[in-house]
Amino acid sequence: MAEVTFTLNGEEVTVDKPLNMRFLDVLRTTLDLTGAKEGCGEGECGACAVLLDGRIVDTCILPLASVAGRDIVTIEGYRTTERFQVLQNAFVKEGAVQCGICIPGMIIAAESLLSENPDPSDDAIRTALSGNLCRCTGYNMIIAAIRRAAKEGEGLW
Amino acid sequence: MKNISKSIDKVDAHEKIAGETAYISDIKREDMVYAMTLRSPVASGTIRNITLPTLPEGYAAVGPEDIPGRNLVTMIYEDWPVFPEKRVNYIGEPLMLLLGPDKERLASLLDAVEVDIEEDTPVLDYSHSGVHLHYEKGDSDKAFADADRIIEETYTTGYQEQAYIEPQGFVGYIEDETYTVIGSIQCPYYVHEAVKVTLDETDENVRVLQAPVGGAFGGKEEFPSVMATQLAVALKKIKRPIKMIYEREEDMVSTTKRHPSKTTIRAAVKDGRITGMTSHIGIDGGAYIGLSEVVLSRGMLAATNAYTIEHLDVDGDVYLTNTVPNGAFRGFGAPQMIYAIEMFMHHAAKELGEDPFSFRKAHMVKQGDWTSTGGKFRDPILLDEMIEKAADISDYHKKRKAYEDENVYKGIGMSWFFHGCGFTGSGEQHIIKSRVEVEKDAQDTVYIHVAAVDMGQGPKTTLRKIVADVLDLPIERVIFDYPDTHRVPDSGPTVASRTAMIVGGLLARAAKTLKETWREGEAQKVEKRYQQPDYVEWDGECMKGDAYPAYSWGVNVVEVEVDKHTYEIDVKDVYSVYDLGKAIDERIVLGQADGGQAQGVAYGYLEVMSRENGRLKQTNMTDYIIPTAMDMPKTDNHLIDNPYPYGPYGAKGGGELTLVGGAPAVAQAIEQAVGRRVRDIPATPEYLMELIHNG
Numbered sequence: 001m002a003e004v005t006f007t008l009n010g011e012e013v014t015v016d017k018p019l020n021m022r023f024l025d026v027l028r029t030t031l032d033l034t035g036a037k038e039g040c041g042e043g044e045c046g047a048c049a050v051l052l053d054g055r056i057v058d059t060c061i062l063p064l065a066s067v068a069g070r071d072i073v074t075i076e077g078y079r080t081t082e083r084f085q086v087l088q089n090a091f092v093k094e095g096a097v098q099c100g101i102c103i104p105g106m107i108i109a110a111e112s113l114l115s116e117n118p119d120p121s122d123d124a125i126r127t128a129l130s131g132n133l134c135r136c137t138g139y140n141m142i143i144a145a146i147r148r149a150a151k152e153g154e155g156l157w
Numbered sequence: 158m159k160n161i162s163k164s165i166d167k168v169d170a171h172e173k174i175a176g177e178t179a180y181i182s183d184i185k186r187e188d189m190v191y192a193m194t195l196r197s198p199v200a201s202g203t204i205r206n207i208t209l210p211t212l213p214e215g216y217a218a219v220g221p222e223d224i225p226g227r228n229l230v231t232m233i234y235e236d237w238p239v240f241p242e243k244r245v246n247y248i249g250e251p252l253m254l255l256l257g258p259d260k261e262r263l264a265s266l267l268d269a270v271e272v273d274i275e276e277d278t279p280v281l282d283y284s285h286s287g288v289h290l291h292y293e294k295g296d297s298d299k300a301f302a303d304a305d306r307i308i309e310e311t312y313t314t315g316y317q318e319q320a321y322i323e324p325q326g327f328v329g330y331i332e333d334e335t336y337t338v339i340g341s342i343q344c345p346y347y348v349h350e351a352v353k354v355t356l357d358e359t360d361e362n363v364r365v366l367q368a369p370v371g372g373a374f375g376g377k378e379e380f381p382s383v384m385a386t387q388l389a390v391a392l393k394k395i396k397r398p399i400k401m402i403y404e405r406e407e408d409m410v411s412t413t414k415r416h417p418s419k420t421t422i423r424a425a426v427k428d429g430r431i432t433g434m435t436s437h438i439g440i441d442g443g444a445y446i447g448l449s450e451v452v453l454s455r456g457m458l459a460a461t462n463a464y465t466i467e468h469l470d471v472d473g474d475v476y477l478t479n480t481v482p483n484g485a486f487r488g489f490g491a492p493q494m495i496y497a498i499e500m501f502m503h504h505a506a507k508e509l510g511e512d513p514f515s516f517r518k519a520h521m522v523k524q525g526d527w528t529s530t531g532g533k534f535r536d537p538i539l540l541d542e543m544i545e546k547a548a549d550i551s552d553y554h555k556k557r558k559a560y561e562d563e564n565v566y567k568g569i570g571m572s573w574f575f576h577g578c579g580f581t582g583s584g585e586q587h588i589i590k591s592r593v594e595v596e597k598d599a600q601d602t603v604y605i606h607v608a609a610v611d612m613g614q615g616p617k618t619t620l621r622k623i624v625a626d627v628l629d630l631p632i633e634r635v636i637f638d639y640p641d642t643h644r645v646p647d648s649g650p651t652v653a654s655r656t657a658m659i660v661g662g663l664l665a666r667a668a669k670t671l672k673e674t675w676r677e678g679e680a681q682k683v684e685k686r687y688q689q690p691d692y693v694e695w696d697g698e699c700m701k702g703d704a705y706p707a708y709s710w711g712v713n714v715v716e717v718e719v720d721k722h723t724y725e726i727d728v729k730d731v732y733s734v735y736d737l738g739k740a741i742d743e744r745i746v747l748g749q750a751d752g753g754q755a756q757g758v759a760y761g762y763l764e765v766m767s768r769e770n771g772r773l774k775q776t777n778m779t780d781y782i783i784p785t786a787m788d789m790p791k792t793d794n795h796l797i798d799n800p801y802p803y804g805p806y807g808a809k810g811g812g813e814l815t816l817v818g819g820a821p822a823v824a825q826a827i828e829q830a831v832g833r834r835v836r837d838i839p840a841t842p843e844y845l846m847e848l849i850h851n852g
Contacts, residue, residue: 034183035176037371039322040405044778047322075176084175092170095744098613098752100173101323101371107174122791129786133778135320135372136613138755139786141748 006067009077017064024048024059027074035075035104039133046132049105050074056112056131075104078111086153087111087145094145098136105132110146118157119150161626161806162796164744167618168632169369169611181326181341181368186398189328190215190256192391193263194401195270196411197241197250200279200479200771204243207252210269216257219391226357230386230447231350232379234288237445237482239355239386245274246444247481248772249411251383254391256399279479279771283419283439288450288475290457292700294531295468297425300433304425308505312422312497313837314820316766317415317756318775319486320783323371325381325412326402329388332364335643336389339366342381343373344650345608349642351382352389363389365642370612374756375485377612378652379448380413409776413484414766416440416452420497424505425468431505431520433468436460438494442475443482449475452483454581456490458704459817461529462498463540463575464520469529479771485652487753488816491576492760496838499572499821504834514557514571518544521573532703535692539799540573540710543734547571547712550793551732556716560829566719567729570825572818573712577705578810579655582695585706591659591687592646595624595667599680603628603671605637607648609660614812615745616656622741623661623805627668628675646684654810657741658707658801663687665805690803707801709809710736713818715758716790719830724842724849726762726827731792733818738801738809750794750815757819759784761838762827 005014008031015030027033027050036059039047043061050059051073078084087107090096097103106129113120113128120128125143134142150157172178195207209218221228221240230237240253252272257263301307327340336356342348342365349365356363365385370377388401403412418440425433438456442449453473460471506516524538548554553571560567579585594606605624611617617637625632638644648660667685674681695702714732719725731754740746763782766775775781800807820838828835833848 028183034179037180037323038182038404039324040778042405042777042779045322079175079177088171088174091174092166095164095167095748097167097170097173098615098748099321099323099370099372100169100178100613101180101321103174104176126786131785133320133322133783133785135322135374135756135783136752137748138751138753138784138792139789140751140792143786 004064004068006069007071009073019063019065021064022060023062023064023067026064027059033074033076037101037104039101044133046105046109047102049108049132051108051112054115056109075107078107083111083153083156086156087149090145090149090152094141094148096137096141096145102132102134106134106142110149114150114157161622162740162743164742165618165622165632167615168621169617178369180323180371181328181339182402184328184339184368186328186330189398189400190258191260191263192254192256192388192399192401193267194254195252195267197245197248197252197274198272199245199274199276200248202245202274202276204245204274206273208271210266212266216255216266217395218253218255219394220253223390223394224355225393226355229354230383231354232347232382233448234446234450237383237447239390247479249481251387251411254387256391256395281478281771283441283476285477286474287442287446287477288453290453290473290700291471292457292530293470294529297433297435297468297470300425300468304427304432306426307423308426308508309421309423310501310504311836312420312500314418314493314496315839316417317486317760317764318409318766318781319374319376320781321372321374321376324403324405324408325377325384327384327388328398328400329392330398331392331396335362335364336392337364337366338385338388339368340381340385341368341370341377343377343610343612343652345640345642346647347379347650348382348385351386355386356389356393367610367639370610373612374487375489376412378485378650380484405778406776409781410773411481413482415486416442416449416483416493418493420494422497422501426509429509429511431466434461434466435470438473439476440493441483442477443480444477445482446475447482448484452490456494458529458577458581459491459494460498462495463522463573464502465522465526480768487756488813489653491817492757492820495574495817496820500824500836503825528704530700530702530704534708536707536801537799538710539736539797543710543712543736543797544573546795547714547732547734551714553714563832566721566830567717568826568829569714569716570822570829571712571714572822574818575708575710576654576810576814576817578658578707578709579705580653581704582697583689583693585659585687586689589649589687591649591663592684593648593660593663593667594646594682594684595664595671596682597671597680599678601677603630603635605635605664606645607660607664608640608645609648609656610640610651612651614749615742619657619741619745620661620664623665624668627665628672654812654814657808658804658810659687661741661805661808662803706803707809709738709811709814711814711818713754713822715822715826717823717826717830719827719845724845726842728758728790728823730790731758734795734797735814736797736799737811737814738804739798739807740796741806741808743796746796746811747794749811751792753815754792754819755784755789757816758823761820761823762840763788765839765841
């Protein structure tokens with residue numbers, strides 16, 4: 001056990017847990033934040049993604065030790081932002097959501113992309129989503145949603 | 158009337174996007190313990206002894222001796238035990254559960270169990286038939302006797318894993334002496350029946366609730382009954398809330414998949430036309446039959462796909478092997494058969510020196526033709542128009558010609574196909590007996606009571622849309638909660654592309670009655686039961702007559718480029734045209750199209766699952782490859798209205814239709830690109846290398 005301090009959704013948090021504990025379990029079990037989902041447990045599917053210093057990371061392969069002093073934003077924090085509102089609306093309007101289990105991770109991937117490249121090409125969107133698996137949609141409606149969000153949220157990113 | 162197909166916002170999308178929806182793994186209960194499963198390490202053997210470590214306080218083991226009722230997972234065929242008592246039949250077969258409050262401790266206790274099994278030789282080939290089915294039409298012997306040419310080909314297909322992103326899971330507890338299970342499931346009443354039989358309890362003492370489902374595709378049709386019965390036995394023994402969530406690898410090793418298959422087709426040809434055909438389809442059922450007989454039957458019923466063959470003889474077998482049982486997966490036997498027959502028609506044309514497109518069109522089914530089982534295609538068939546449209550938007554004919562150049566490693570393929578809507582034959586009438594209720598309270602708020610599950614395909618939106626439209630109410634005034642067997646009647650399982658057509662149709666009728674009898678400010682309830690259209694005549698024993706009340710139709714065009722050196726396949730474009738009667742919500746249906754095609758096309762070239770000595774070689778998302786956003790191309794999908802008189806607003810089935818044509822279209826495209834006949838899928842670069850090197 002060790003105390004680890006990090007910023008979570010804008011607030012400083014300290015947890016006292018084993019340093020090698022999966023950060024996904026810290027979120028879901030210790031902190032009761034269940035927006036990040038476990039899909040594969042080995043960093044393939046992206047359902048557990050959060051933002052670490054603004055970049056997407058899979059928490060199922062992220063040990064607690066790695067977040068010490070870092071800035072973490074989960075879907076629970078991100079959903080309070082204006083950028084999220086734009087993305088949410090775009091996902092709804094484009095029909096990008098089917099079962100929905102991958103979608104919080106897709107939103108995180110979209111934020112990670114748009115914050116770096118506010119006007120991405122379709123290829124750039126496909127590349128940015130390639131670490132997030134979706135079995136329902138075939139991705140095209142998710143890609144259209146991100147394209148729409150980039151347009152409608154111009155100036156936000 | 159406004160156009161029902163006009164899309165609205167999906168009612169559950171906002172909360173899913175925000176991460177607020179509580180899926181099964183997000184649900185907790187006070188004083189909850191976890192369940193982990195002890196599994197067979199061998200493919201075939203006899204249990205001599207299982208020795209448990211000393212279990213600490215608060216920990217328990219549950220096995221076959223704890224089952225109060227029948228040691229059977231109730232599904233269509235009765236051969237699947239909750240826990241085997243002596244014989245183990247596949248690697249990963251559940252032997253017992255360990256339960257306790259701490260997952261890590263449970264895992265180490267599980268490691269400490271000693272399993273002593275006398276191993277024997279597993280059956281791993283297609284030698285032990287567990288089910289044989291047969292049907293015929295006309296006189297195929299005579300057709301072959303009169304033939305001037307006979308063509309025979311054999312096709313194989315591999316496993317396909319549903320790969321829903323949310324693994325299987327349940328939470329169970331006892332409340333008011335009722336055994337209650339919440340799960341990620343497609344069929345609340347299948348689970349209800351299975352738990353009831355295993356616990357030997359009454360209907361009222363078992364309650365099943367659906368949690369939001371994170372993808373299913375058939376994988377959560379019958380398999381959840383396996384987990385739920387085990388969990389229920391444990392509940393009865395330890396009387397504490399239990400959570401049982403599979404990890405990915407456990408899920409992939411131990412849950413049902415699409416059956417690998419081998420199909421041989423022989424055609425009698427006379428004057429350049431196929432006059433008769435014999436087919437044999439063999440599917441690998443795994444260790445227990447479960448649903449496999451029904452999967453086989455749907456496959457066999459697609460034996461001639463969208464072609465009319467006058468004389469026909471079709472056989473099929475479910476082969477039992479010492480491997481994980483296979484089961485439902487979107488398409489349900491049809492993808493294997495439609496792949497085989499589409500490739501066969503293409504290859505037969507080549508054998509005869511004819512243009513495959515024209516040859517296939519010359520055999521195409523028309524309204525009024527007899528089906529493979531001697532039923533009738535009663536409703537208009539718009540395939541001609543659909544094929545023309547698909548050829549037009551894809552520039553098919555021009556590309557097909559251009560890609561014939563053997564220095565060009567590009568190809569384009571086209572499949573056309575049907576999907577029979579709803580249960581086979583009289584299944585809806587005699588087996589499912591679907592019931593729905595529409596209720597309104599004194600405030601005139603309307604409630605839909607059905608057991609239909611939204612697993613992403615959208616009935617939470619579409620069923621509300623139907624009822625709201627019939628009643629001319631805003632959709633907010635129509636409520637549809639997640640099914641709970643204590644509150645909703647059995648409207649049947651969420652399978653077989655039946656929800657919009659059958660359940661939606663009953664709801665439309667119920668809503669109409671409610672509208673006609675509407676009394677403002679009074680509570681009212683209307684129930685409707687399924688009644689088969691009068692024209693359906695089906696003899697299940699002989700497989701004769703109308704196998705389905707209606708058919709949906711589709712055309713897929715797939716374009717690929719194959720790397721000349723590595724044989725890597727790049728799917729460039731997918732085009733499609735579908736007739737599913739009438740879309741209840743166009744965007745939802747187009748979402749089904751995109752997703753179904755992704756699975757269908759990937760089935761043809763990308764998704765590899767294989768086994769060695771009964772052990773699966775791909776057991777996680779790292780080595781079982783499903784398409785990423787970079788693999789899937791853009792798509793151009795179109796819907797064509799062809800309203801079906803018995804469907805709500807004319808709707809037929811759509812979910813499975815979008816998958817079944819993907820594999821033959823991509824395989825034909827690959828075949829053109831490499832200039833070699835593709836017979837086996839997935840057509841991987843390794844397979845193409847063998848084809849090319851072996852000439």
